[in-house]
Amino acid sequence: MEITKFAVPEIIFGRGSLNYAGLCAxxxxxxxxxxxxxxxxxxxxxxxxxxxxxxxxGIEWVYYPGVTANPRDFQVEQGAELYRKNGTDVIIAIGxxxxxxxxxxxxILASNxxxxxxxxxxxxxxxxxxxxxxxxxxxxxxxxxxQFCIITDVERRVKMSIITRTLIPNISIVDPLIxxxxxxxxxxxxxxxxxxxxxxxxxxxxxxxxxxxxxLKAIELIVGNLKDAVDTRSLDxxxxxxxxxxxxxxxxxxxxxxxxxxxxxSLGGHFDVSHGVLHPILLTAVMxxxxxxxxxxxxxxxxIVLGEQLGSDLDTAxxxxxxxxxxxxxxxxxxxLREVVxxxxxxxxxxxxxxxxxxxxxxxxxxxxxxxDFLKICEEVW
Amino acid sequence: MEITKFAVPEIIFGRGSLNYAGLCAxxxxxxxxxxxxxxxxxxxxxxxxxxxxxxxxGIEWVYYPGVTANPRDFQVEQGAELYRKNGTDVIIAIGxxxxxxxxxxxxILASNxxxxxxxxxxxxxxxxxxxxxxxxxxxxxxxxxxQFCIITDVERRVKMSIITRTLIPNISIVDPLIxxxxxxxxxxxxxxxxxxxxxxxxxxxxxxxxxxxxxLKAIELIVGNLKDAVDTRSLDxxxxxxxxxxxxxxxxxxxxxxxxxxxxxSLGGHFDVSHGVLHPILLTAVMxxxxxxxxxxxxxxxxIVLGEQLGSDLDTAxxxxxxxxxxxxxxxxxxxLREVVxxxxxxxxxxxxxxxxxxxxxxxxxxxxxxxDFLKICEEVW
Numbered sequence: 001m002e003i004t005k006f007a008v009p010e011i012i013f014g015r016g017s018l019n020y021a022g023l024c025a026x027x028x029x030x031x032x033x034x035x036x037x038x039x040x041x042x043x044x045x046x047x048x049x050x051x052x053x054x055x056x057x058g059i060e061w062v063y064y065p066g067v068t069a070n071p072r073d074f075q076v077e078q079g080a081e082l083y084r085k086n087g088t089d090v091i092i093a094i095g096x097x098x099x100x101x102x103x104x105x106x107x108i109l110a111s112n113x114x115x116x117x118x119x120x121x122x123x124x125x126x127x128x129x130x131x132x133x134x135x136x137x138x139x140x141x142x143x144x145x146x147q148f149c150i151i152t153d154v155e156r157r158v159k160m161s162i163i164t165r166t167l168i169p170n171i172s173i174v175d176p177l178i179x180x181x182x183x184x185x186x187x188x189x190x191x192x193x194x195x196x197x198x199x200x201x202x203x204x205x206x207x208x209x210x211x212x213x214x215x216l217k218a219i220e221l222i223v224g225n226l227k228d229a230v231d232t233r234s235l236d237x238x239x240x241x242x243x244x245x246x247x248x249x250x251x252x253x254x255x256x257x258x259x260x261x262x263x264x265x266s267l268g269g270h271f272d273v274s275h276g277v278l279h280p281i282l283l284t285a286v287m288x289x290x291x292x293x294x295x296x297x298x299x300x301x302x303x304i305v306l307g308e309q310l311g312s313d314l315d316t317a318x319x320x321x322x323x324x325x326x327x328x329x330x331x332x333x334x335x336x337l338r339e340v341v342x343x344x345x346x347x348x349x350x351x352x353x354x355x356x357x358x359x360x361x362x363x364x365x366x367x368x369x370x371x372x373d374f375l376k377i378c379e380e381v382w
Numbered sequence: 383m384e385i386t387k388f389a390v391p392e393i394i395f396g397r398g399s400l401n402y403a404g405l406c407a408x409x410x411x412x413x414x415x416x417x418x419x420x421x422x423x424x425x426x427x428x429x430x431x432x433x434x435x436x437x438x439x440g441i442e443w444v445y446y447p448g449v450t451a452n453p454r455d456f457q458v459e460q461g462a463e464l465y466r467k468n469g470t471d472v473i474i475a476i477g478x479x480x481x482x483x484x485x486x487x488x489x490i491l492a493s494n495x496x497x498x499x500x501x502x503x504x505x506x507x508x509x510x511x512x513x514x515x516x517x518x519x520x521x522x523x524x525x526x527x528x529q530f531c532i533i534t535d536v537e538r539r540v541k542m543s544i545i546t547r548t549l550i551p552n553i554s555i556v557d558p559l560i561x562x563x564x565x566x567x568x569x570x571x572x573x574x575x576x577x578x579x580x581x582x583x584x585x586x587x588x589x590x591x592x593x594x595x596x597x598l599k600a601i602e603l604i605v606g607n608l609k610d611a612v613d614t615r616s617l618d619x620x621x622x623x624x625x626x627x628x629x630x631x632x633x634x635x636x637x638x639x640x641x642x643x644x645x646x647x648s649l650g651g652h653f654d655v656s657h658g659v660l661h662p663i664l665l666t667a668v669m670x671x672x673x674x675x676x677x678x679x680x681x682x683x684x685x686i687v688l689g690e691q692l693g694s695d696l697d698t699a700x701x702x703x704x705x706x707x708x709x710x711x712x713x714x715x716x717x718x719l720r721e722v723v724x725x726x727x728x729x730x731x732x733x734x735x736x737x738x739x740x741x742x743x744x745x746x747x748x749x750x751x752x753x754x755d756f757l758k759i760c761e762e763v764w
Binding site for chain 2: 002005006008010011012013015016165208209210213214243247
């Protein structure tokens with residue numbers, strides 16, 4: 001094995017773990033916290049709950065509410081301005097991937113200056129970031145665990161991947177109780193995001209034994225629990241999805257991803273569509289493209305989703321991919337690109353596919369994917 | 383699941399990863415490093431190699447060589463004195479558990495003062511420690527990953543467990559190339575230590591899904607590779623043992639251990655015998671004692687060591703324990719206490735067992751173990 005790195009934040013996991021937020025902030029030296037969240041979290045009452053917890057510990061805060069889905073470069077830059085003005089010392093993000101990625105972007109600019117696009121790619125951040133606590137309110141995005149930050153460059157209409165070890169927060173709090181206030185759609189979109197993370201990290205060219213075991217566990221838990229979590233809202237099933245999300249995130253943060261995420265970033269940036277919507281459309285198509293490069297690993301995935309080994313590894317790999325198609329169909333989500341993108345937009349597809357080739361995630365795909373490969377995949381799933 | 387925590391250092395793993403030591407030290411702000419090692423590592427040339435790497439990065443060092451097996455309280459206190467005198471800023475330990483635990487003890491005293499016995503138990507360390515890099519030269523002890531530090535109190539003749547999150551080093555470097563210079567005996571003793579960590583952490587009352595998957599992976603890798611690693615010295619097999627050790631350490635650092643380690647600490651402290659010698663004697667006997675509390679989990683272990691499920695979980699659990707007895711027998715190590723302890727020492731056994739009950743590891747044993755239970759186990763394995 002080549003030299004591999006494994007880094008994860010300190011994780012506090014479990015029902016009620018949100019209550020530790022104040023103690024954690026104090027441990028990081030917080031006097032005045034910079035809070036980042038969004039309207040949905042506010043409405044569900046979680047932001048107020050967090051404010052009360054901080055108050056109990058005698059910690060002040062400044063709140064930055066300027067977060068939307070698929071956070072934009074200018075939102076990050078406004079946030080950094082507010083951070084600097086207010087003399088805050090610790091950043092806490094509560095929410096899904098959007099508030100957490102916004103907070104990470106703010107942290108980069110707060111201590112490194114410049115524009116957020118200066119940091120696109122791997123290892124471009126030089127100076128240490130302010131201490132950060134992430135409290136995830138979804139089970140999927142994984143930004144609370146990972147060294148990734150995805151920000152949309154509005155001018156270029158592309159989701160930029162910013163990847164660096166310093167983006168791993170100091171502490172990640174994962175409280176499955178928070179999932180109870182989430183819509184069915186959000187639970188599904190988050191879980192399929194985690195599933196795509198787990199599968200792409202497992203197939204990654206830089207996967208290690210430490211990431212592989214987390215990938216496989218996450219795949220098993222999502223395929224085994226998502227239907228139940230959505231149908232019954234059982235706290236046990238929701239907790240399993242949270243466990244899966246943490247495991248998938250430990251995997252992809254350290255093994256990175258592949259061609260499917262490269263394409264999802266490019267499509268998502270152009271059409272302002274979230275990963276959770278795109279994965280059921282793209283994931284199995286990209287797996288079919290990758291099958292020739294990674295039959296054995298695809299068979300490992302097949303054994304988990306099928307619960308058995310078929311005759312050959314190739315048969316098991318193939319049947320596993322088909323079972324995933326059925327799994328997505330059972331969730332009643334779009335499995336065709338034309339259902340989420342207007343027909344007339346097809347003319348942009350070549351440019352989108354050329355953008356996907358340059359995405360950092362494409363580097364770790366098990367085999368090389370050219371823009372023509374991407375275009376063929378888009379045709380297949382159109 | 384109750385609230386659970388998972389914390390591990392940043393890990394740099396792989397053949398040649400030792401070469402990253404200088405860059406890592408610089409990243410932690412090192413100007414003058416406090417080096418801790420022992421005579422065996424010096425002789426094998428690894429210490430000089432590390433010094434050369436630091437020199438290349440323009441980093442000075444002070445070397446503290448006062449480390450023996452089962453490190454003593456006074457050695458830690460001498461080391462802390464030297465640390466303070468020399469204005470050093472980052473601690474690097476290279477070696478097995480003894481240099482690493484000595485370094486951790488020195489780090490505690492350097493920033494918290496007092497005597498090392500003041501910190502015995504869980505969460506007694508208040509102030510942050512100096513930045514620390516651990517470079518393990520064995521595949522087993524796991525102190526390079528864990529929040530544990532074991533120091534012998536010479537006066538009381540007991541191994542003190544000091545357990546606190548701040549004992550997790552900043553960076554752990556695991557280079558399987560270093561294992562090539564180790565003796566057969568040391569490879570076996572280290573691997574059975576990792577095996578005991580994995581099994582006890584799996585059965586622990588505070589095991590979580592995040593620790594359980596690491597435990598099971600470690601058990602599989604050790605049982606599958608130890609014989610080959612010892613017989614052939616194949617680098618692939620040695621690397622598998624390193625992977626197993628890291629996984630076992632991630633598990634036990636976060637799930638803690640059980641009655642077997644409690645007894646091994648107490649016996650080891652009294653008779654100055656290492657864990658690696660005691661585990662093949664104690665582990666299966668303690669597993670038999672614990673079987674009634676954890677049949678299902680014992681069956682999971684059984685399935686891995688046997689490679690199959692027998693009729694019932696109880697049968698699988700039982701057969702798994704027997705297979706572990708055979709595994710130890712195949713290593714040609716002592717499986718009787720009288721082979722490592724003088725007959726006349728039996729008179730101390732009651733006191734030793736009473737000490738074991740109070741060990742922090744006993745708290746997480748799947749069921750309660752009294753001093754009479756421990757004495758019965760010692761009689762069985764005598």
